[in-house]
Amino acid sequence: MIIYEYPFNERIRTLLRLEDLYERFQYFLSHEHPLQHHVALSTIFEMLEVAGRADLKSDLLQELERQKQTLTGYRVHPNVQTDVLDSVLAEVEQISSALVNTQGKTGQTIRDNEWLMSIRGRTIIPGGACEFDLPSYYAWQKKPAEKRHQDIENWFAPLMPLLNAISMVLRLMRDSGTQVTIVAESGSYQQMLQGKTYQMLRLKLDPELNAIPEASANKYMLWVRFTTQDGDMKPRPIERDIPFELILC
Template identity: 30%
Template sequence: MSQSNSGWVLYEHPLNERLRTLMRLEFLMETASTAMEREAAIDSRTAVEALIYTLNILERGEVRSEIIKELDRLSGGLARMAEHGQWAADEVRKETERCRTLLRRVGEPDAAMGQALREDQLLAAIAQRFGLGAGTCNFDLPSYQRWLSRPYSERRADLQRWLDSMADLRATLDFALRLQREGGQFQEETAPGGSWQRRIPFDNPPIQMLRLQVPAEDSVIPEISGNRHFVTIRFLRQPDTLTRPESVNEDVPFHLARCDL
């Protein structure tokens, strides 16, 4: 996810597969919740597509267990931060209790993890057409066209019902990713000749996510790779969409946050 912020462009890069999955789910649910607030039928289409892509990820059996493991891991990370005095004790207690509440809720059989999406016949029909290019045209799915032709208030009610069926999942994502982002402070860095590398000591907490800010007036694009122990950032420029990105040869200033909660 990238965004502009006070003259800087923000990039986020997860360094493990679990966090990649959580961030993809966050992106899809943000897309759905934003699109459903607009009245045009094309925006309702965008929201429905985001919900079905979310469901496709959730259909992988390990997602719930990975979410539970992440909450368990964060609970331990909060305890470590309290022990080292990195966060105020009251704040740690509040976040720890929130983490335990979510952990109990996500583990329940009736947790809101998208069951209404699985049971909905219209969404099932749309999902079956996703493998075809433009497979949800008007002539492909008359029932979908009829739904899109309904008043916005009715479409929004359905979209809200589908989104509410993932309320516990959304709450967990908001909590887990907020803690990660707040766990890393931005520091000024420079990439000599457009390249930056760091080896992470094995006795340091593993880095979960990198957050990187580059000046908005500069057209540089960061190419980030690495794992919990070694990170490389290479800066590129792409003057226009017809040109392949090229390596930057001059020094590039940027801000970097290492999120290791």
């Protein structure tokens, strides 16, 4: 099954973008070629752009506190495994504390590094990071893979508390939904939300259906329509019934 996720607001959209960038960063950092490490470093710069909002840290702390209060309320339920609940609460507390202890604006240590900022300024330009533009960067790329890997990890380290908080918030959010089986008649599905607040929807779809979901939602209604693509890759509406799994988080 392919899982599609659609954020209901700008805050969750930002978290999903940072999560996606972090996955890309981890993938390219795990390899050894200088070009792969170049992509890892460029991805850090992208994360700085996305995480530039001043209130992102406070938003995450508020959300972690809200999740903590919600989880604590589960203690009264007789079927709850208290050891698992205590473990999750301890993890939330640890991640919150680490985020509180971060100093200054997100990624400020990277912004204060003139050498990294010179690279960032050139990577914005197509082909701007050639060896004749940045000879010192070219020399760094010729260092052993272990040295480059350690340098990038050190530069990224101040961002880890933020990414850990994002990972926890999204994990708890994904676990909060209930999966239901839906059939989109003639390729379209609508559901009234009756004013209930959701943060994100998750949609699971069989790839054999050759269908692509497009979702739009507000606090009143959810609408999902399906399209397909032929050889020219141009989207075309689907007019047959499409079964899928829906989770509102």
